[in-house]
Amino acid sequence: ARLERAFTAVRHFSADAAHELRTPLTILKGEIEVTLRSPAAEEEYRRVLASCLEEVDRLSALVEDLLFLARSEGGAVSLPQMPVNLADVLAEVAQALQALADTADITCTVASSPTLWVQGNASLLFRLIFNLGENALKYTPVGGTVTVALSQRGREATLEVKDTGPGIAPEEQARIFDRFYRGDPARGRGGTGLGLALARSIVLVHSGRITVESVVGQGSCFRVVLPLVPSS
The missing domain is CATH 3.30.565.10 (Histidine kinase-like ATPase, C-terminal domain)
Structure with missing residues (x-):
């Protein structure tokens, strides 16, 4: 039963990751591509990099949340007593x-x-x-x-x-x-x-x-x- 819960948790994580990460990754990729296609001032490059970094931080936090949910559903979360x-x-x-x-x-x-x-x-x-x-x-x-x-x-x-x-x-x-x-x-x-x-x-x-x-x-x-x- 525990192994089955673990497999179910993995499936849920995969589906959730695909569901939630697709849009922000598309936006991130598009912003970088547009910036690279045309010359821009240093300030514009800095603005885009700052925006990308903010999106990466958000995605990192999202992945951590999804991993916690998957581990907890799979019974793999061990708390210090x-x-x-x-x-x-x-x-x-x-x-x-x-x-x-x-x-x-x-x-x-x-x-x-x-x-x-x-x-x-x-x-x-x-x-x-x-x-x-x-x-x-x-x-x-x-x-x-x-x-x-x-x-x-x-x-x-x-x-x-x-x-x-x-x-x-x-x-x-x-x-x-x-x-x-x-x-x-x-x-x-x-x-x-x-x-x-x-x-x-x-x-x-x-x-x-x-x-x-x-x-x-x-x-x-x-x-x-x-x-x-x-x-x-």
């Missing part, structure tokens, strides 16, 4: 989200959190919380609100990311964590379409669960539940 304080991770994420919110003229509130320890990888947990916060900001209109809160419920840590965006139709909620799923065209806001798929994979490799509650016209709440480190 290290206690991580979610409150510290949330404090770091809060700074990044606040900068995005200020630019978008959205109120972003990150509630103060108790010390909550989980087993896992701090970098992946940062990515998880940031992805959910960034997704909420992306779909929240100017003047709207995004709220991020962390709490303890029994032996579990619960993270909630709420927004006042357009909401997600019931028929879309079951597919919102699928890679590349866009759903309602009104929700098309750019990006790779991998953010929520990555969030789900990160949650699963931390033995947690992720759900969404949403009402069209009122907003959404993404909820992540992770097991706490047992008290000694």
Whole structure:
């Protein structure tokens, strides 16, 4: 069964890579070809090179995301067993989200959190919380609100990311964590379409669960539940 999952993950990675890399590579190739065909000033060459470098960086990040998804689906992701304080991770994420919110003229509130320890990888947990916060900001209109809160419920840590965006139709909620799923065209806001798929994979490799509650016209709440480190 594990070998079958690994083969399935490889097939998915190949299909995803072909799907997502084709367009940016075509653009990159075209920009270079046009520049080489005609003489240009040094400033123009620098502009094109800077643009190409930016696209290469984006493609590199995309490939890393696709590889992580493939490895996690194939059961090949091994996490160091290290206690991580979610409150510290949330404090770091809060700074990044606040900068995005200020630019978008959205109120972003990150509630103060108790010390909550989980087993896992701090970098992946940062990515998880940031992805959910960034997704909420992306779909929240100017003047709207995004709220991020962390709490303890029994032996579990619960993270909630709420927004006042357009909401997600019931028929879309079951597919919102699928890679590349866009759903309602009104929700098309750019990006790779991998953010929520990555969030789900990160949650699963931390033995947690992720759900969404949403009402069209009122907003959404993404909820992540992770097991706490047992008290000694």
